[in-house]
Amino acid sequence: MSASKLEKIGTYHVPALLNETVDLLNIRPGKKYLDATLGGGGHSEEIVKRGGILLGIDQDPEALSYASIRLKQACPGLTPPKFAKGNFVNLAKLAEENGFEKVDGVLFDLGVSSHQFESASRGFSFSQEVSLDMRMDPALSVTAKDLVNGLTEKELAELFTKLGEEKFSGRYAKAIVRYRQNKQIEKCSELAQIIVSQAPPSEKFRKIHPATRVFQALRIAVNDELNSLKESLPQSVDLLNQGGRLVVISFHSLEDGVVKRFFLEKQKQNILKIINSKPIIPSGNEIKLNPRSRSAKLRGAEKL
Ligand SMILES: C[S@@+](CC[C@H](N)C(=O)[O-])C[C@H]1O[C@@H](n2cnc3c(N)ncnc32)[C@H](O)[C@@H]1O
Structure with a gap:
């Protein structure tokens, strides 16, 4: 994707709970972070700007080509991020292949991006006269x-x-x-x-x-979303260094339930410590500016 195409697309996705999410990841300059759901690169950009070394993963090739150009433009002079196409169900393998065997934070911002939702060819939106598709990875x-x-x-x-x-x-x-x-x-x-x-x-x-x-x-x-999530959460914990953080934004109760139960189970086993027992949700002002953020729930836990 060229820089001019990037401009034509305009706003790809407005990240939900941007500062709250990146604060929760507790970015330490020079440490490694995995964004398992790169999308338009909004959260990734903030991670890189705060000095994190990033690997951005997405199963949608369009997200990768958009975000890679965006990040190159937005973060000159900072360590260039790496990118990998793949499903986060294979998180450990993707991380290892890219030299991210151990990291200090993993982010999942689940679901579809606004760009995917609004693109006629992707077939997610009920108002569109387009083929019912809904694949995030066009190769499915x-x-x-x-x-x-x-x-x-x-x-x-x-x-x-x-x-x-x-x-x-x-x-x-x-x-x-x-x-x-x-x-x-x-x-x-x-x-x-x-x-x-x-x-x-x-x-x-x-x-x-x-x-x-x-x-x-x-x-x-x-997209087999719940199974992918269930399989990738334990992999993300294995990838974390002690003190590293796992941060997840979910958008419906089924996803949030999986994350909440996983955090509680790992806390019981003394593997994770839950940082916020109540999920962080967007303010009224954020919802007004970005109505898609209204159902976002943010949870974070730290590796013991
Ligand atoms: C809500 S968007 C992320 C937006 C991003 N945080 C930003 O600031 O622009 C979710 C992204 O995750 C990707 N995704 C969802 N499930 C995935 C999976 N199992 N493996 C890899 N990517 C996935 C989607 O293709 C989409 O681009």
Whole structure:
């Protein structure tokens, strides 16, 4: 990606809880840090500016090409960061391959970036007339369209309940299967319309779109998000030096639950010490400036 393309993209992603997150990482100049979810490089830029030696990882090649140019421009004269394409499910291997066998901080800022969400070609957003895709890594083989058209009614209902915590899973799954009898579901807006047409009146007047939870469930399944998180957290603890910090921003209760339970288990085993027992959340002002930050929950723990 060229510097002029970078300018054309404009704001790739506004990092949630920027200062709170980087403060919690406790950056010490000259020490090594892993950003497991590089995205647009907002948190990474602050880590590098505070003197951290950084390895930025992302499974999305677009994020890597954007952030690598951004960081080069934003941090002249500082130690240039390294970048690696990959899923953080392979965190230990990616770190080792890049000379980051031991680090003083690991950051996970989970979920999708605003750029991914808004890019028509990526198929995440329910308002768009685009193919239902939702793969963060374009090399993955299964898309949301495959799931929505391929799963049985029972499997769809289970998926929406388990990964979307959707109250009306059965009703939506039934409507999807009925619709499929005439034609495949191709577009994000088509699926959203099916859900809206079945949503009870109470759902139509809520702040969030009635299809939010169904889309969340599909996205988590397509990208195997919860398993990747569960497998990468122990690897990040192994990579940390004593006194190093593990910092995670999550955006829904399923992710936050995984992080909270993991921190508690490791604290019980005297491996981690939880820094903030209550998650740090954005201020009203931050939410006003960056509404996407509204569900962010930040947790940090230190390696003993
Ligand atoms: C919320 S954005 C991160 C934004 C970033 N902190 C910033 O300041 O711009 C999450 C990023 O993590 C990446 N991601 C999510 N799950 C991943 C995984 N399992 N492995 C690697 N990257 C992942 C996404 O592709 C996305 O670019």
